[in-house]
Amino acid sequence: MSKFWSPLVRDLVPYVPGEQPKMANLVKLNTNENPYGPSPRVIEAIQAELGDSLRLYPDPEGDQLKQSIAGFYGISPRQVFLGNGSDEVLAHIFQALFQHGEPLLFPDISYSFYPVYCGLYGIEPRIIPLNDQFDIDPEDYRPPNGGVIFPNPNAPTGRLLSLADVERIVAVNPERVVVVDEAYVDFGGESAIALIDRYPNLLVSQTLSKARSLAGLRVGFAVGHVDLIEALQRVKDSFNSYPLDRLALAGARAAFDDRDYFEQTRQSVIAERERLTCGLKQLGFEVLPSAANFVFACHPDRAGSDLARGLREQGIIVRHFNKPRISAFLRITIGTPEQSNALLAALPALLGNR
Amino acid sequence: MSKFWSPLVRDLVPYVPGEQPKMANLVKLNTNENPYGPSPRVIEAIQAELGDSLRLYPDPEGDQLKQSIAGFYGISPRQVFLGNGSDEVLAHIFQALFQHGEPLLFPDISYSFYPVYCGLYGIEPRIIPLNDQFDIDPEDYRPPNGGVIFPNPNAPTGRLLSLADVERIVAVNPERVVVVDEAYVDFGGESAIALIDRYPNLLVSQTLSKARSLAGLRVGFAVGHVDLIEALQRVKDSFNSYPLDRLALAGARAAFDDRDYFEQTRQSVIAERERLTCGLKQLGFEVLPSAANFVFACHPDRAGSDLARGLREQGIIVRHFNKPRISAFLRITIGTPEQSNALLAALPALLGNR
Numbered sequence: 001m002s003k004f005w006s007p008l009v010r011d012l013v014p015y016v017p018g019e020q021p022k023m024a025n026l027v028k029l030n031t032n033e034n035p036y037g038p039s040p041r042v043i044e045a046i047q048a049e050l051g052d053s054l055r056l057y058p059d060p061e062g063d064q065l066k067q068s069i070a071g072f073y074g075i076s077p078r079q080v081f082l083g084n085g086s087d088e089v090l091a092h093i094f095q096a097l098f099q100h101g102e103p104l105l106f107p108d109i110s111y112s113f114y115p116v117y118c119g120l121y122g123i124e125p126r127i128i129p130l131n132d133q134f135d136i137d138p139e140d141y142r143p144p145n146g147g148v149i150f151p152n153p154n155a156p157t158g159r160l161l162s163l164a165d166v167e168r169i170v171a172v173n174p175e176r177v178v179v180v181d182e183a184y185v186d187f188g189g190e191s192a193i194a195l196i197d198r199y200p201n202l203l204v205s206q207t208l209s210k211a212r213s214l215a216g217l218r219v220g221f222a223v224g225h226v227d228l229i230e231a232l233q234r235v236k237d238s239f240n241s242y243p244l245d246r247l248a249l250a251g252a253r254a255a256f257d258d259r260d261y262f263e264q265t266r267q268s269v270i271a272e273r274e275r276l277t278c279g280l281k282q283l284g285f286e287v288l289p290s291a292a293n294f295v296f297a298c299h300p301d302r303a304g305s306d307l308a309r310g311l312r313e314q315g316i317i318v319r320h321f322n323k324p325r326i327s328a329f330l331r332i333t334i335g336t337p338e339q340s341n342a343l344l345a346a347l348p349a350l351l352g353n354r
Numbered sequence: 355m356s357k358f359w360s361p362l363v364r365d366l367v368p369y370v371p372g373e374q375p376k377m378a379n380l381v382k383l384n385t386n387e388n389p390y391g392p393s394p395r396v397i398e399a400i401q402a403e404l405g406d407s408l409r410l411y412p413d414p415e416g417d418q419l420k421q422s423i424a425g426f427y428g429i430s431p432r433q434v435f436l437g438n439g440s441d442e443v444l445a446h447i448f449q450a451l452f453q454h455g456e457p458l459l460f461p462d463i464s465y466s467f468y469p470v471y472c473g474l475y476g477i478e479p480r481i482i483p484l485n486d487q488f489d490i491d492p493e494d495y496r497p498p499n500g501g502v503i504f505p506n507p508n509a510p511t512g513r514l515l516s517l518a519d520v521e522r523i524v525a526v527n528p529e530r531v532v533v534v535d536e537a538y539v540d541f542g543g544e545s546a547i548a549l550i551d552r553y554p555n556l557l558v559s560q561t562l563s564k565a566r567s568l569a570g571l572r573v574g575f576a577v578g579h580v581d582l583i584e585a586l587q588r589v590k591d592s593f594n595s596y597p598l599d600r601l602a603l604a605g606a607r608a609a610f611d612d613r614d615y616f617e618q619t620r621q622s623v624i625a626e627r628e629r630l631t632c633g634l635k636q637l638g639f640e641v642l643p644s645a646a647n648f649v650f651a652c653h654p655d656r657a658g659s660d661l662a663r664g665l666r667e668q669g670i671i672v673r674h675f676n677k678p679r680i681s682a683f684l685r686i687t688i689g690t691p692e693q694s695n696a697l698l699a700a701l702p703a704l705l706g707n708r
Binding site for chain 1: 356357358359360361362363366367368369370371374376382385387388389390391392396397400401404405406407408409410411412413414438439441442445449450451452453454470471473474529530531554555563567568569570571572581582584585587588589591592593594595596597598599600601602605
C-alpha cells in the first residue's frame with residue numbers, strides 16, 4: 001500500500017466482473033448478455049445523434065429518456081433516476097440511502113457487488129442466508145436495519161420472489177429503504193414498480209444491459225418516490241453532472257420506444273431457457289427454476305469447477321463462483337439455440353457418459 | 355429532508371453545471387465546448403462499433419484507449435486511468451487520494467466542483483486565495499495538507515502557471531498527492547505529464563471534452579505513478595466495473611489517433627482567442643491573458659450580471675459567476691469567428707457607446 005492512498009483504499013475488496021475475453025469464436029455464456037443485438041431503432045437513433053453535436057455536453061438530466069421510461073411504466077419522469085449502468089445507480093443508492101449506522105440486509109447468495117459497495121461507503125453488511133431451496137424468505141428481513149437490498153429474480157440463482165412476498169419485505173420496513181434490484185425482471189418477473197406509489201420506502205433499480213441488449217452502452221435507472229429520487233440526484237450532482245453521453249441517451253430512449261422488439265427478443269430468451277433447462281436435466285443436471293436470462297445448475301457427479309474448466313477448453317465460457325454453498329453450480333447465460341446446442345453437445349464427454 | 359436519506363445527503367451542496375439550453379440558434383459561449391465538431395475519424399470509429407456488439411459489455415479496463423493515450427504522451431498504459439468524463443476521474447481522486455484527515459488545498463477562484471467533492475467525501479477544504487493578478491503563487495501551497503489540487507490553466511480565469519511553478523508545488527509536497535487538473539491545457543499550456551516519472555506524488559487529469567471536441571461522449575483520464583493509478587483503479591472497481599461504453603471507447607481512441615485534426619482545431623481556437631481578446635479590449639474590457647478556450651473579462655462601466663443578461667436577450671449566452679472577487683467578470687467561451695463577431699457586435703449597445 002502506498003502512503004498516498006486514502007486509508008479506505010487499502011481495505012477495499014473490488015468487484016471482479018465476469019471475464020470479457022478478447023478471443024473470437026467463443027460461445028460466451030458467462031456475463032448474462034443478451035444473445036440478440038439491440039433493436040434496429042436503437043442503431044438508427046444513435047446514428048442520428050452521431051455527428052457534430054458530440055462537441056456539446058449532453059442533457060445533464062436526461063429528460064427525454066426519463067420521459068420514455070416513465071411512459072413505458074406509466075409513472076412520472078420525476079420518479080426516475082438515471083445512471084451510467086445500474087452499477088453506478090446502485091453505488092449512489094448505497095451512499096445516498098443506506099448510510100444510517102445500522103447494518104444493511106441482503107442475501108448470502110446474491111449480487112456480489114453489494115458487499116463491495118458496503119466497503120466503499122463504510123456500511124456494515126448483515127448477510128441473510130437463503131433458505132435450503134435457495135429462496136429468499138421474507139420473514140428473514142425483519143431485524144433492525146439501515147436498509148434492505150436484494151435482486152429479483154435473484155442472481156446467480158435465477159429464483160423469483162413473488163410480488164406479494166416483495167411487498168411483505170417492503171411493508172415490514174417502513175422506516176428504511178428497500179431496494180429491489182430488477183436487472184433480470186423482464187425475463188419472467190413481475191416488477192415492483194407497480195408498488196412504488198404505495199410505498200415511499202421502495203426503490204426499484206433496473207438496467208438496459210440485459211433484456212434491452214445494451215450492455216455495451218451503460219445505462220441503468222432507479223424508480224421510486226420523488227424523495228428517494230431527490231437523494232440520488234443530489235449525490236449524482238455532487239459526483240458527475242453528465243453521467244450519460246449523448247449516444248447512450250439516444251439509444252436508450254429508442255430501446256424503450258421499440259416495444260415490439262423488446263417483447264419478441266425477451267420471449268425468445270425465455271423459450272430458449274426452458275429448452276436448455278430440459279436439455280440439462282436430461283444430462284442429469286439439477287437446474288433451479290429460473291426467471292432470469294441464465295440458469296443455475298449443478299451435476300451430482302462432477303464438480304462445478306471441473307465442468308467450467310472442461311467447457312472452457314472447448315471454447316465455451318460459463319461462470320463458476322468458488323463460494324460457499326454454490327461451488328457445485330455453474331451459472332449459464334441463455335444464448336442462441338445454436339449456443340445451447342454447442343453446450344449440450346460438449347457436456348456429455350465431460351460427464352463421462354458419452 | 356426525508357428520513358430515508360443518509361445524513362450526508364442533507365448537507366450536500368451539489369455542483370451546478372453551465373446551462374444546456376434547449377432553444378436553437380443560440381450563440382452558446384457558456385460551457386467551454388469546442389466550436390468545431392470531433393474529428394471525422396472519431397465519427398467513423400463509432401460508426402464501425404455501432405451494431406450488434408452493443409449487446410456485449412465493453413472492455414472494463416479500456417486497454418486499447420489506454421494504449422492510444424499512452425502512445426500520444428510517450429508513457430506506459432499502466433500510468434493511465436480512465437473515467438466517464440474527468441469529473442468522474444476527479445471524484446475518484448478525492449475519495450482515493452485526498453482522505454487523510456488534513457485539509458485539501460485549492461485556490462479560491464477555481465473549478466467550483468472541488469468544494470462539492472469535499473462535501474461528498476468529508477474532506478475539509480482549505481481555500482488559498484489567488485494573488486491580486488488572479489495568479490496561483492506556488493509559495494502559498496506549503497501549509498500541512500492532505501493534498502493539493504488546482505486547474506492549469508486555471509478556470510474560470512484562464513491563467514496559466516508555468517511548468518516550473520507547477521513543479522515547485524509538487525516538489526514541496528512529497529508526502530501528499532498534487533493533482534494538476536489540465537482540462538484546458540491543450541489551448542496553450544505545457545502538460546505536467548512531462549514530470550510524472552520524476553514525482554510519484556504527481557497526478558495529472560485531462561478530459562476529451564474540450565480540445566478533443568467530445569463533451570457529448572464523456573471521457574476523461576488521469577496520468578501518474580502506477581501506485582496512484584492503482585488506488586483509482588481500486589475505487590473504480592468498487593464503484594462501476596464498466597464506466598466507459600463501447601462507443602465512447604472507440605471514439606476516444608480515434609480522437610487520440612488523429613493528431614492532425616487535433617492540432618488544426620486547437621490552433622484555430624487559439625487564434626480566435628487572440629482575435630476576440632483584441633476586440634474586447636477595443637471595447638474597453640479588461641481581459642485576463644488566457645491559455646484556455648475561454649477568456650475572463652470585465653468592463654469598468656458595466657456590471658457582469660447586467661452584461662450577461664443583456665447578451666442573453668440577444669441570444670448570446672456567456673457564463674457569469676455571482677461570487678466574491680469575480681462578480682464583475684464574464685467567462686466567454688471561444689467560439690467560431692462568426693460567434694465572436696456576433697458577440698462583438700452585440701456589446702456596444704449594452705455598453706452605451708454605440
